[in-house]
Amino acid sequence: MKIVIMGAGAVGSYYGGVFKRNGIDVTLINRGKHHEAIINNGLNIRSFWGDYNVDVNASNKTSNLGTFDVVFLTTKLYSNQEAIKQLSNLCSDKTIIITIQNGVSSYEELSKFFDSANIIPAATYIEAEIISPGTILQKGSSVVIEIGEIDGNFSERLNNIKNKLSFEELEINISKDIKASLWKKMISVGAFGTIMTSFRSSFGEIISSMYGEEVLRGTMNEILEIGKLDGVNLNDVDIDKVVHGLKEESDSITSSMQQDLTNSKPLEIDNILGHVVVLSKKYNYPTPFSTTLVSSLQKFKEG
Structure with missing residues (x-):
């Protein structure tokens, strides 16, 4: 499973660090000093489950990366207009887009530009912040992502994501009613x-x-x-x-x-x-x- 995390700030970088540590092929899309620090020194994670550094792929562009199996959209909501334009560079007609953003309607905005069948809304519960460029501090004894199909039905792809991407430091649950x-x-x-x-x-x-x-x-x-x-x-x-x-x-x-x-x-x-x-x-x-x-x-x- 080839994953890209679009808008990898505190939350997205934490996910990326966990995935990389557990052998998942993951790329982070971010920018600024945080991006530069990851490129130069790797990504530092300080968490409830321990501290570690991972050498993770990171880019500040989407134009030359090819397509991915799964996109985690973790940008701030006010950046969606710009992010949506760049998402097309990362997606094939089979790419799953998991929207992990605040609010209750980002998946609806995304469905105006991408096939709603390829979109999985999600809610996450995590306390994380960038305490210095390239370093994420996670607090609390649990990190959870809830995923669910828009129509409320169970699907094999939900189960596949849960089984492949759940780890001690990141729990993925399937919601019967994601709304x-x-x-x-x-x-x-x-x-x-x-x-x-x-x-x-x-x-x-x-x-x-x-x-x-x-x-x-x-x-x-x-x-x-x-x-x-x-x-x-x-x-x-x-x-x-x-x-x-x-x-x-x-x-x-x-x-x-x-x-x-x-x-x-x-x-x-x-x-x-x-x-x-x-x-x-x-x-x-x-x-x-x-x-x-x-x-x-x-x-x-x-x-």
């Missing part, structure tokens, strides 16, 4: 990630503040209700359990959006919680917590 999986991630990460960014605070600081947990729960409930209005089956979501689980992992929780704000990079706010606010207008359902959070970050979204 629900994406919304469940939005309820969790879309809420706390945006709040951490808006508040310029750690998760622990938010929870221990006077009204922090109220804001968290209020935002989560708004996302939950909008998802239901959008036709997604979220009846098994228990906000109490979600919050309890987050509290248990409090020390390892990070927010990529908060990291982008700190580094004066563009924010994905319009495609994450902003998408929820847009849908709230469509369904005429009030979302005061979400609307306030999105508004608080608007002037920073261009970087």
Whole structure:
């Protein structure tokens, strides 16, 4: 299985490091100082499962690499327009594109340009950051990718991906309802990630503040209700359990959006919680917590 990871920042580079360490043929597409460091010194991974360096293929171009069996699309959502143009260089008519991005609708955008039969939506749960060019720090005792067919059916290709690409340091699960999986991630990460960014605070600081947990729960409930209005089956979501689980992992929780704000990079706010606010207008359902959070970050979204 020949794999390319498009937009290999913190998350994509971690995947690439795991794949390479376990003998998978993988290429990273990235740029800037992170790319240069990988080319010159290899990719350093510091993780729950140990620290290691791998000599992994990396490129800042897609034009001369040929096609791949599987593309992991891990670019920021605001880079999709540029990324989609380059994806055609990497894909044959049989290439599987796995979209591992924030939000709930990136696979729909991608299907405007590629055969939807070749697209597998995915949700990932990982705490990772680039602590210096070429070095990824992963936190927490689990890294999970959930994959699923858009129509909800089981397929042999899902099982094949799970069997070939699951390792101790990266668990791949098959979702029976990937749309629900994406919304469940939005309820969790879309809420706390945006709040951490808006508040310029750690998760622990938010929870221990006077009204922090109220804001968290209020935002989560708004996302939950909008998802239901959008036709997604979220009846098994228990906000109490979600919050309890987050509290248990409090020390390892990070927010990529908060990291982008700190580094004066563009924010994905319009495609994450902003998408929820847009849908709230469509369904005429009030979302005061979400609307306030999105508004608080608007002037920073261009970087």
